[in-house]
Amino acid sequence: MRFAHLADTHLGYKQYGSEERMIDFAQAFKNAIEFALSKDVDFIIIAGDFFHKKSEMDPITLAQATKVLEKVNVPVIAVEGNHDASYFRERFTWLDYLAAEKYLINLKPNFDDGIVLEEWNGQNGAYVDLGEVRIYGLKYFGALTEKVLSDYLPRIKKDGFTIFVSHFGVEKYMDIYGCISSEILHRYRNKIDYxxxxxIHMKYVEDDFIFNPGSLESCDARESFFEKGMFIVDVNDEIKYVHEKNFYTPRTFRFLEYEFKSSDLREFKEFLVKNRGRGKEVVILKIKYRVKGIVDEEKVEKIAKEVLSPLVLKVEWIPEASTYDVKISDYSSRAEIEKGVLKQLLSRFGYEDLADDVLKLKELLADKKVEDAFGLIDDLVKVGRREVKRMEKEVEEAEEEVEEEVWDWRRAYDKRSLPRKRKKL
Structure with missing residues (x-):
């Protein structure tokens, strides 16, 4: 007997709003299934998070799933992950739809009277027999996983080679929400073989008993460092497996970090040239700066896109809040040093031009010239009021320019209904 075990395909994930990234996830799934079939597997297991969204299914994602599955000539066994269905609501999910259309078998127990493990009847059931193999399935239950397992696992009845499929993490490999101790599973080695x-989107194997293949693509930038793929498992007198990953090359993520110490963009461009890849990568660019506004952010991003030709560019601006680039040698007095520091501080908020007024206010208060101080404060308040009025006017003008047409969906079947202008609130 030979089977394929994959998980976390996350079909439909338009990562960073990129259509190309959504295609990446679909291509990874297609390649995985085609590779598994080329290995003459007897069945395929998909251990949860088949889709990325449990609702709001779009036609393209559904087509990506069905166009691949309709070519599969062996049983596909699946369970629902946290991205496929909420774990308390007994409602019809997209995996239920695929099961009803005979694309796959969606295993989960019946909870009408406690946990009931019924055989798959073509529409629902907790286990299915494929020749001499029995496969049990349990969907994602989050924080209730340990409690549900304590009721589910004792009810398993071994019949030939027995597989238990579910969607949860094992502690120590990655402690995220929905993880349990592996000891809970090891107690049932007399009933379960695999x-x-x-x-968890990284590959791990524990005692040739607990298997997690990892995702096929990176759902998060940090996952680009994880080992991914799927298992091709042979069962004769013992379990032999290979973690396959060469059937698909995940999208490259490139991490760059640069610090602006001056407004010179030439050095920044030279840095990018030295560190660019082959293009069409997801680039995470972290930029440190000491003074807000030291460079034009739009220009920085434009240069990065021109030099790196990335598929996606994510720029993270990281301020060094406690650092001021003030050189004593640049100033001739303590007052000038103080002004330089204050100007940099105010520049973080776009008010560096007020540095002289703030220092003057400080001097007046120090000399107890209260009347003059209050006069200056009044001037500063007027500046602030003018700024607020200017911003309010810009907002009002922007609102007047936008007249959005909204279809009255409540009267969608009324032939007389017309697009209406949305009223300003």
């Missing part, structure tokens, strides 16, 4: 898991 535990097929998903949820």
């Amino acid at each position: 535990v097929a898991l998903g949820h």
